[in-house]
Amino acid sequence: MRASRPIATTRSATGIPTGRLAVWWVLASEVVIFGGLLASYLMHRLGHPEWANAAAVTNTWIGAFNTLVLLSSSFTAVLAHQAAEHGDGKKAARFLLFTMIGAATFIGVKSFEWYHEISEGYTITSNGFWSFYYTAAGLHALHVIAGAVIMGFVARDAARGRELQRVELIGIYWHFVDAVWIFLFPLLYIAK
């Protein structure tokens, strides 16, 4: 069932499309969620220099590889946006597919990494560092999965030439997921 669109949805008093405006507000609310979590982590980390020993266990190279994957997936999201701007829904859907493959790779690598860490006995209850490690990266991974699923719906519509403006919106969200990882990577992997 698809309700007919109200007049309100078609208006744009600010000149910014309503969908884009809403996505930016979603991101504003997300920024403070991750901001609160990372600020809590930083305060604890400064008070516990010994957490560096736990951080030394994390594999920087795997983290770096995942960073590369995620950044590349953001690049294809931009290409999808560009294609959508030119009205080429099929091409946009194809680029979004590449982004989703990137997301799947990211989650696959992360599962592999966590499997090894957990089997070596570093679990979420091991100490404060590992609690933050799994909580922050886990919350981020949930965002990656949710974003990829929504992207699937957007790509399906785009391939049929419908709702092309949504390609840009999911792209904005994807860059945000990317940006969160840019903060997580140095905080959890590089800072030993």
Next chain:
Amino acid sequence: MAQAAAPTHGPEDRAHAPHGPQGLLKYLWSTDHKVIAMQYLFTGMAMALVGGFMAYVFRMQGAFPGRSVPGFGVVTSGQYNALITNHGSIMIFWVAMPILIAAFGNYLIPLMIGADDMVFPRLNRLSYQLFLLSALVILASLVVEGGGFGGAWTAYPPLSTHPAYNLTPLGASLWIGAVALEFVAFLLGGINFITTLMNARAPGMKAYDIPMVCWMIVIASILFMLSVGPLIAGAVMLFLDQAVGTGFYDPARGGDPILWQHLFWFFGHPEVYVVLLPAVGIVLEIIATFARKKLFGYKLMLYTAVATGVLSFFVWAHHQFIAGIDPRMANIFTVTTLLISVPIAELIFVMIATLYGGSITLTTPMLWALSFIAEFMIGGVTGIYLGASGSDIYFHDTYFVLAHFHYTFFPIAIIGGFAAFTYWFPKMFGRMMNDRLGKIHFWGTVIPFNFIFIPLFITGIGGDQRRVFNYASFPGQAHLAPLRVMATVALLVMLAFQIFFFWNVIWGLRKGPKAGKNPWRSNTLEWTTDSPPPHGNWPVDEMPKVYRGPYEYGHPDRDDDYWPQNLPA
């Protein structure tokens, strides 16, 4: 939708033909902002009855410890903890927020800005459904094994994290779940409010033509959105501490219980302004209408609200003066806390200056609005003693804090709620309420309210700690017993007078005189359509245009003393 496209409808009916399921299901699956507003309103009112009943039970226990409470029985200590915890949680998250922000935000924003609905109607519906689910979860938590969560509404660890301390393992987890769902519902709703106000305004409506109550609800939504994030992160950590066994808040394992207090109050203090600002907006609308005067200092008011919002992010640690924070830090937070009384005083002055020289009619909504000013000032002034760290160390966790809190939240949630309900009732249901019944209810609510909480200020100064199950265990405080009884009796009187409210609502719905489009001769756009407004609010070809600000009362060039926003010059 098949029905919307049915050829029997004329072209102008088409967009406004009811779409979606019909019959009773219509109400659960409707995307109409007015239906969703009613759902929030009635759910909030039902939850208020639950919260009010809880207050009745634990006040009876406070005044007559150990005696069987009529309608409940003998209160055990565990039940007492669950009652006070859930009274606080329910009244804030399931009464004040849904009624003031969600119900009136949903009802008023599209109507007041001349739109036919919210910009995301289906998101709006999802927001209510999540909210309803959260209400069911918190109600369910009261009857699970072990009873409802008993760690106080602030949920400080380690009390909230360890079942061995709070004795309500399931209740505690359900409490977090319910609060989290409620937050998601209000984030969705808030995004909808903000984008609707930004983008869906009627042609001609500039930023300073927006009615104040819409601004206030939207500023409140932004405050909520920016403050709740850290608490969501904190709630995830609290849940992991409870369910998985992490040690985020456990100092023995490298965590810190004070972290929760910071995250909680970083949200908790802005939350006061999240519910205050909509109530202020409601009061401003009513005062301008019934004083027949232009709002004094529209822009000043708007900037004041924004300043209050910004400052509210820098005061949170005044809740933690006795939590062992650095005294130098306490000094800083004392200064910021006392600073916030400047915009709040400004806000009260704007209200009084609007009244000054006005031609005032004392209708029921106006009485509620005026009592808001008087009662909220008592709340504000007593707050100064708690904001100053020196006196707070003595007053902390006494009934003084409790009385101060209720002198702010009662005017906000209850007085503000009744003001809005009685003012917009003719628009919502098309009929007038009874003024005499309304005034009996008003005086029967406001006078007992003062007799509940002024005695509690005194018991607080006298050293009564809050959250005490049985005062019989404190013989040194026995001389304060008559005051506790007085507060409880006043509560009973106040609750009894609510019968007049329900009587009035039923009378109004069945026998009230027809209200017509604009019974209060007000300027804002919601009064230019039928009462109650049809689906779509206005016919498609008669969507309003705006030519002036919302408070042009008593303009010297006009015979009428009001000048609706949609009349061409």
